Amino acid sequence: xxxxxxxxxxxxxxxxxxxxxxxxxxxxxxxxxxxxxxxxxxxxxxxxxxxxxxxxxxxxxxxxxxxxxxxxxxxxxxxxxxxxxxxxxxxxxxxxxxxxxxxxxxxxxxxxxxxxxxxxxxxxxxxxxxxxxxxxxxxxxxxxxxxxxxxxxxxxxxxxxxxxxxxxxxxxxxxxxxxxxxxxxxxxxxxxxxxxxxxxxxxxxxxxxxxxxxxxxxxxxxxxxxxxxxxxxxxxxxxxxxxxxxxxxxxxxxxxxxxxxxxxxxxxxxxxxxxxxxxxxxxxxxxxxxxxxxxxxxxxxxxxxxxxxxxxxxxxxxxxxxxxxxxxxxxxxxxxxxxxxxxxxxxxxxxxxxxxxxxxxxxxxxxxxxxxxxxxxxxxxxxxxxxxxxxxxxxxxxxxxxxxxxxxxxxxxxxxxxxxxxxxxxxx
Amino acid sequence: xxxxxxxxxxxxxxxxxxxxxxxxxxxxxxxxxxxxxxxxxxxxxxxxxxxxxxxxxxxxxxxxxxxxxxxxxxxxxxxxxxxxxxxxxxxxxxxxxxxxxxxxxxxxxxxxxxxxxxxxxxxxxxxxxxxxxxxxxxxxxxxxxxxxxxxxxxxxxxxxxxxxxxxxxxxxxxxxxxxxxxxxxxxxxxxxxxxxxxxxxxxxxxxxxxxxxxxxxxxxxxxxxxxxxxxxxxxxxxxxxxxxxxxxxxxxxxxxxxxxxxxxxxxxxxxxxxxxxxxxxxxxxxxxxxxxxxxxxxxxxxxxxxxxxxxxxxxxxxxxxxxxxxxxxxxxxxxxxxxxxxxxxxxxxxxxxxxxxxxxxxxxx
Numbered sequence: 001x002x003x004x005x006x007x008x009x010x011x012x013x014x015x016x017x018x019x020x021x022x023x024x025x026x027x028x029x030x031x032x033x034x035x036x037x038x039x040x041x042x043x044x045x046x047x048x049x050x051x052x053x054x055x056x057x058x059x060x061x062x063x064x065x066x067x068x069x070x071x072x073x074x075x076x077x078x079x080x081x082x083x084x085x086x087x088x089x090x091x092x093x094x095x096x097x098x099x100x101x102x103x104x105x106x107x108x109x110x111x112x113x114x115x116x117x118x119x120x121x122x123x124x125x126x127x128x129x130x131x132x133x134x135x136x137x138x139x140x141x142x143x144x145x146x147x148x149x150x151x152x153x154x155x156x157x158x159x160x161x162x163x164x165x166x167x168x169x170x171x172x173x174x175x176x177x178x179x180x181x182x183x184x185x186x187x188x189x190x191x192x193x194x195x196x197x198x199x200x201x202x203x204x205x206x207x208x209x210x211x212x213x214x215x216x217x218x219x220x221x222x223x224x225x226x227x228x229x230x231x232x233x234x235x236x237x238x239x240x241x242x243x244x245x246x247x248x249x250x251x252x253x254x255x256x257x258x259x260x261x262x263x264x265x266x267x268x269x270x271x272x273x274x275x276x277x278x279x280x281x282x283x284x285x286x287x288x289x290x291x292x293x294x295x296x297x298x299x300x301x302x303x304x305x306x307x308x309x310x311x312x313x314x315x316x317x318x319x320x321x322x323x324x325x326x327x328x329x330x331x332x333x334x335x336x337x338x339x340x341x342x343x344x345x346x347x348x349x350x351x352x353x354x355x356x357x358x359x360x361x362x363x364x365x366x367x368x369x370x371x372x373x374x375x376x377x378x379x380x381x382x383x384x385x386x387x388x389x390x391x392x393x394x395x396x397x398x399x400x401x402x403x404x405x406x407x408x409x410x411x412x413x414x415x416x417x418x419x420x421x422x423x424x425x426x427x428x
Numbered sequence: 429x430x431x432x433x434x435x436x437x438x439x440x441x442x443x444x445x446x447x448x449x450x451x452x453x454x455x456x457x458x459x460x461x462x463x464x465x466x467x468x469x470x471x472x473x474x475x476x477x478x479x480x481x482x483x484x485x486x487x488x489x490x491x492x493x494x495x496x497x498x499x500x501x502x503x504x505x506x507x508x509x510x511x512x513x514x515x516x517x518x519x520x521x522x523x524x525x526x527x528x529x530x531x532x533x534x535x536x537x538x539x540x541x542x543x544x545x546x547x548x549x550x551x552x553x554x555x556x557x558x559x560x561x562x563x564x565x566x567x568x569x570x571x572x573x574x575x576x577x578x579x580x581x582x583x584x585x586x587x588x589x590x591x592x593x594x595x596x597x598x599x600x601x602x603x604x605x606x607x608x609x610x611x612x613x614x615x616x617x618x619x620x621x622x623x624x625x626x627x628x629x630x631x632x633x634x635x636x637x638x639x640x641x642x643x644x645x646x647x648x649x650x651x652x653x654x655x656x657x658x659x660x661x662x663x664x665x666x667x668x669x670x671x672x673x674x675x676x677x678x679x680x681x682x683x684x685x686x687x688x689x690x691x692x693x694x695x696x697x698x699x700x701x702x703x704x705x706x707x708x709x710x711x712x713x714x715x716x717x718x719x720x721x722x723x724x725x726x727x728x729x730x731x732x733x734x735x736x737x738x739x740x741x742x743x744x745x746x747x748x749x750x751x752x753x754x755x756x757x758x759x760x761x762x763x764x765x766x767x768x769x770x771x772x773x774x775x776x777x778x779x780x781x782x783x784x785x786x787x788x789x790x791x792x793x
Contacts, residue, residue: 032750041750072738072749077691077698082486082735089478104597104693108613124595173584175595175695182594199584202697300750413594420531420601421612 023067024060024324024336026051026317027087029080029097032300035203036075036099036228038258039309041300043098044070046313048299049292053284054321056291061324062334070299075228077101084109093324093341094118096316100176103136108421111135115338116345120316121146121252121275125179126413128375130346131425133414137345139319139376140365141275141401143225144409146251147180148401149273149380150223151187153249156396163192168214170207170234171225173199180225180251186405204230211237224250231259239266246271249382255392256308260385268387271395275380276315276364278392280306284314284359308383308392311363318358323348346371365398371427375410378403431786447636464625472618484617489690491731492624493682498711498723499635500678505709506717507639508671509651510560514572515708517579518676520700521549522683524589527598530688531591538603538610538688542627545684546677552579553676560668564654576705583696599693611688620689627685628724631678636720638674647671648718714767716776725775733760 030044031037051066060066069090071083080102084095095110095117097103103123110117111134118137119127125144127136154162169184171177181197188195196219198210204226211234214222222243226234231254238248246269250259255272285305292298293305304310327336327344336344348369355363367377382396417423431452438444448454468488472480497519504510525545529536536544556575560568583589590598602612609615610623638644646667649657658664687694694700707730715726734756741752771778785792 030749032748033753037750070749071742072753074753077694078490081691085478085482085486089482100595101597101693101695101698104595104599104695105691108599108692112613126594174697175597178596179594202701300748409594416593420599422602 023091024064025087025091025093026066026068026320027083027090027092027095028068028070029073029083029087029095029099029102030070031073031075031098033072034074034076034228035205038228038232039253039256040075040098042256042258042304042307042309043313043316045298045300045302045304046310046315047096047317048313049288050314050317050321052297052299053288053291056295056297057287061321062328064334064336068299073097073099073102075099075101077105080105088113088115091338093336093338094320094345096120096320098122100124100179101174104175107133107136113338114342116342118316118320118345120312120319122176126410126417128373128410129414130369130371130374131414131427132418132423133374134426135342137369137374139348139369139374140350140367141252141378141380142375143176143179143251144183144406145275145375145378145380145401146273147183147223148187148378148406149382149399150249150251151184151191152399152401153271153273153382153396154193154221155191165193165221166196166217166219167193167221167223168196168198168217168219169223169225170198170200170210170214172204172227172230173201176227176253177225180223183406183409184223186409187402190402190405200226200230200234203228205233207233207237211241214238214243215241221247221249224248224254226250226254226259231256232262235260235263235267235270238270239263245269246384249273252312252380255383255385257390257392258307258309260387261390265387267385270385272383272385272392273380274308274383274392274394276311277362278308278311278383278394280311282360282363287359314360315364318355318360318363319348319350322350322354322358345369346374378406431783431789433787447640461629465622465629469618469622472621480617484621485690487732487735488621489624489685491728492621492628493685493690494708494711494727494731495724496624496628496631496685497679497682497708498715498727499631499720500675500682501708502712502715502717502719502723503635503639503647503678504671504675506712506719506722507644507651508647508668508675510557510668510671511565511569512572512675513569513702513705513709514556514575514579515679516700516702516704517576518549518553518679519683519686519704520579520583520696521552521676522546522680523687523694523700524583524598524696525549525680526684526688527591527600528589530601530603534601538605538623541603542681542684542688546680549680549683550673550677553672553679554669557669557672557676560672561665573702573705576702580696580700595695597693597695598687600688603688611692613692615689624685624689627681631681632720632724635674635678639720643667643670651718710764712774714764714774716774719774719776721779722774722776725779729775730760733763 028044028047031040048068051068055065069087073079073083100122103119106117116135121141123138125142127133127138184195200207248270250272252274260267260270323344326347327340328334330343331340351366365377365379378401379398381394381398383392384395433450436451448457501515504512522545525548526541529541559571590596600611608619610619646662649662650667711726711730714729716722737756741747
């Protein structure tokens with residue numbers, strides 16, 4: 001009985017998994033269900049819409065049509081494995097799982113299979129060391145940059161002196177939320193502020209005790225590493241205890257419209273770090289409207305345009321596209337493989353001209369990826385929420401993060417990984 | 429007509445007490461073993477495309493590992509009648525034990541790592557089984573629920589368990605067994621498959637024989653009526669704790685394999701949360717309480733059904749992934765309810781009834 005069932009699935013998979021050749025395949029390990037769907041849906045929509053637009057407008061990239069394969073992970077690592085295994089045979093060029101847990105799993109698998117992983121602003125921070133992590137990229141910024149940028153902002157608003165101040169970190173109790181702690185500890189030592197960490201367990205709906213603690217101890221600033229439903233609850237709770245919103249700063253995964261809207265006017269002034277620009281005032285939106293929305297080819301329900309996470313999906317797709325173009329130039333073929341894609345990502349140069357040509361002028365930093373540095377420049381800005389206009393706007397310029405603190409941490413963590421897994425440095 | 433015991437003569441006591449007394453059962457069993465141990469590995473080796481990797485990592489491994497865990501829980505819940513919701517936590521003990529063993533003793537063979545992890549989990553399981561001597565039924569379920577939350581909290585809280593890594597994520601280094609890599613990203617599909625299959629076979633074989641013998645009978649006596657069992661001389665302390673120990677041993681092995689062979693990297697809250705305890709409980713309820721075959725078929729049902737539905741809905745019918753994911757919940761949930769209404773004793777009972785009918789076919793009373 002069991003075997004007949006297996007055989008039935010076998011027939012089904014064989015007929016289903018016939019690869020279509022001569023296409024650039026971008027698997028999208030999305031999550032449109034579960035506690036993190038609020039962030040998963042706009043990202044997946046932005047990612048898919050960008051490639052749809054390229055297909056409709058330019059006939060793909062360099063004459064090759066693109067194809068996005070969506071696979072629902074629900075933010076669960078075991079589903080992520082299933083999605084990875086079922087899509088990698090279709091000629092997948094790059095994986096962007098939008099989940100730190102799944103990224104951790106894919107890092108060794110993808111290196112063994114020769115497929116690059118791009119964890120943009122998430123994943124394993126020390127993957128910025130390309131010498132050890134040959135197939136993992138996390139440009140243009142990582143968590144530790146984010147932590148440092150948040151502290152830099154605190155320095156800015158305190159005229160460069162935050163010694164004696166108290167900072168609380170409220171974080172998702174997972175690999176993702178724990179990542180910034182070590183950097184913040186180092187920064188606390190350097191700048192003389194005290195750090196208090198408060199963990200929130202998955203899925204993050206229950207935060208009463210954490211906010212009670214914040215209410216009792218009255219830290220000067222609260223930083224947040226949250227995702228999904230946790231963000232909305234935290235901002236609502238902060239509003240409930242009347243914590244001053246301008247002293248509440250989220251990382252870039254805790255700074256979308258959907259996170260602040262439920263708290264209404266009370267969320268006014270909430271800040272978030274970002275590594276790319278905000279809003280929908282870019283030429284690319286005209287093309288998306290014309291080629292994707294008006295033709296009815298939008299992914300999902302097509303109502304996420306211009307939101308922060310949708311923009312991030314577009315940005316991720318744009319960076320992937322530029323890496324494909326670079327790879328096509330290097331290897332002189334248009335139908336590139338995953339190995340060529342890796343070379344393209346490693347040789348990627350993003351300039352203002354390229355972003356402008358892609359319809360996203362001044363959207364992110366200009367940077368160059370190299371064999372040693374897979375992490376990009378690590379620059380970012382601070383965005384603030386205006387509850388009356390219902391918009392995010394940048395209140396600072398894109399500034400650098402404290403690489404004096406971060407680089408030694410990256411080197412130490414990647415060296416530990418290299419020792420555990422017997423990895424030879426790939427550059428030199 | 430074909431499936432019957434008449435004409436199948438037993439001339440020795442050993443033959444009379446064998447696990448599969450009916451010849452057709454026996455033949456079927458050997459055929460399944462041959463397919464599992466010879467045919468499938470050969471197919472995996474000869475497949476050069478991505479198929480072998482997909483089949484192993486997405487279907488076979490989760491099925492084999494969950495089957496081991498289901499057998500473990502079934503011993504406790506199905507045979508000994510002690511309701512437990514702590515299985516996710518016990519799997520986490522197995523996983524973290526193997527992580528600590530693998531990183532502290534790099535030369536230790538992976539098989540011993542897995543077995544030692546099971547032994548450590550057995551110790552933890554016995555510890556958390558102690559309350560079962562005083563409390564029963566739903567109250568015990570709540571006590572084991574506490575174990576679930578405590579263990580997950582512990583592995584999150586104490587950095588020693590994850591070797592002080594920045595993220596709290598543990599990842600399995602590459603280890604080999606008789607020269608074949610079975611953990612890590614470069615391990616071949618057939619090696620991972622065979623490693624888990626051998627362990628499932630051993631676990632099922634041990635469990636089947638344990639439950640047929642004195643220990644199993646004392647578990648069932650405690651399950652059916654603990655006071656009566658005590659009066660006829662079954663010691664509740666020894667019996668209940670041995671059930672907790674054996675059950676946790678198997679669950680620990682499953683947790684260890686789940687981490688080392690299947691996922692390779694886990695974080696405790698996500699991989700071993702309360703939903704895993706419920707999933708395991710659903711497996712044995714649907715498969716059949718108090719049945720080894722039921723544990724395996726229940727694991728197959730709960731692991732394969734979502735994958736099958738995904739293949740049908742997304743790949744064949746081209747549904748949107750989110751609608752398909754939501755419908756999966758609906759369909760799997762409906763199937764569970766339908767199965768339980770039609771046959772409250774699980775898929776194993778359906779199989780038993782089918783065999784009863786076959787014995788009389790084609791001349792029912």
